[in-house]
Amino acid sequence: MNKQVIYAILTILLIPIGIFLVFANMAGETSVPDSKPVVITTDNIAYQQIAKAIAGKHGKTELISNVTDTAQKAKFKKSELIITDTHESQLLTRAKQWRLSARLVIASDYITDGKSYRNIYLSPQTTLNMATKITDQLSDMDPRNRNSYVANKQNLLTKTAKLATIFQNLKKNKNVTYLATNQSQELMMTQLGYQSASNDVDKLDDAAMTSLEKKMSDKKIDFVLTATQDQTSHDKRLITAAKKDNIPVVTFNQVLPQDTYIWSWQLSQLRLIQKALAQ
Template sequence: MKKMFTMLLVVPILILVAGCGQNTTAKNDKITVVASTDFYAQVAKTVLGDHGTATAVIHDSTVSPEEFEPTPKTAKLVAKANVVVANGLGYDSWLNGMAKSNGRKAQLIRVGEDVLHEKVGVNPHVWNNPANMQKLATKLAADFAKKDPKNKADYEANAQKYVQQLKPVTDMVAQLKAQGKGKAVAVTEPVYDLMLSAVGYKISDQDFAEEIEEGADPKPNDLQALQNDLKNHKVQFLVENTQSSGNIISSIVKLAKQANVPVVKVTETLPTGENYVSWQLNSLKQIQKIQEEAGK
């Protein structure tokens, strides 16, 4: 019901976007980027350097882009952009229509579809693999250069700068992957699956996690299988999305702790005061500690 309300709300907002865009003119030649989330805005800001601005629509770490309801303020923000960066894959689809209604004919870059060439139906949490963020930086540099050829070298250098900023994350991913080796882990939701795959782990409860993410009660067989995996230590650890709650999740986390199965706590959105690198390292260091304890 909430998704239907969001769709109904977007229609008049799109009309407002079009109206705002018709009267919006660039005050200078700098590129103006609007991104759905703060971590995508951070990539764009780094690649732009002094040649533009990048602003996120969503700053509140408690707001999920999947459930975000755009307002007239959102419309005015998007109307000023000539580049719009969305996650895509159905995750922040409210931004697609707003970008297309932009009177400045903003370029819409959907990370899932336009950078990674994926289709709706795959795991949309693509930012949790740092390799995807590197690809986004490269894509942005190329697209910014087309709009502003005289600063092409700067954009390319800035993209490489962003890639270097990710090195603490990519180095730790490589380190952890050596110990992952296809070992099984469980998750309360598929939010962190792409990072877990990057470090070599295999998700044992995919069906259960997807059912929870969709807001449905898990099938009894899926719930029982996860409970048995925890009780019998068939998984290395459990990954909990701490921004999602409910009796079932609480009971699973409690069972994991009772069975002495480590729990890795992650969030779907960027915590206040963090950047992409510090955010990812916080989660990876929890896995690192688990691997070190297991190796003793």
């Protein structure tokens, strides 16, 4: 075999190797552009905080307080994922009206006892549930960044580990009876397995109020749950009776304090209940 034939064979063999190396070099130098952030909207700051924690840089979370406002309406119409407390949310009404194709995560869908509750976001169990549901939806919508969403959820679960532990420990207390001056925390109390001494104190007549005072005097009520906003005559009467009979009073604020994460706020509420039951 002469030299010209050998050179020709070597050339033919080297061509595909050269092409491979060129493409490999190009692939190494070319960065994959980031995907467009998922547009998430909600009407609840608690869910905004959870969604931001899960989505990270791969999501843009907007708080919509007035969907008829021109600027907020424009943001809402770009929604790819909508997060709300219940099906009664105005966001869902408008989404249907404007035929938005956004996915939905609705907290009330994950309550299994069939009852209707207010302020579902106040429950620690809701925070934990929503972290998982939001992660699932984002991972399905944007599988390219699934690992990031899952990692972010794990980080959030680490931050809420104390919250989850105290919640589970409080559930171990049996035969707990509480009296609430409003029902905003009914879901959490039900999840804890605690019994309410009255469903609506403001509708009670004088005889029923006297009966509740007697139960406190007889130590048949473990603690009274009230909010800073509860200032009716019935509320004040029951709080006065509780203090007179040394029944612990747990006071909370229904409005999430500014610059406070929902999971930190919930942890402080659980610690107050924990303290009350230890008295």
